[in-house]
Amino acid sequence: MAKPRKLPKTECCESKKRCDRCPLRMLKEGTLPVGYTVKRRKLVRVDGRKVTKKQLRKAA
Template sequence: MGKKVRVGSLKIKQKCCVSKKRCSSCPVRLLKEGRLPPGYTVHKRKLVTVKKKAKKSAKAKQLREERAKATRTAA
């Protein structure tokens, strides 16, 4: 059984256990049903806050731009 987090009135597992029959606190199932609280999403089967995911994707975008710039100057 995964570690659970209380978000509002819901107890949600932090990570999906990938069982064929989704349990009642599975973040993937709650996202699909639209019952996930605002400010939360699922990324790679893990429950994350929207801010954290946006910050991570912004950092990845910045790294891609730096690499593209480096390859242009090297060529």
């Protein structure tokens, strides 16, 4: 069975060690879903639309 991909959090929790779902860490590692980026520690869509968890699940 394939292991499900981890979804990024919608906002960074600012912990020093960075959790596995941290959007900043995922951006650096290149595991962030296509069409998403991080601005001011928040997960945002490249096209400027609002981020919803339902759309995020589809993208991952």
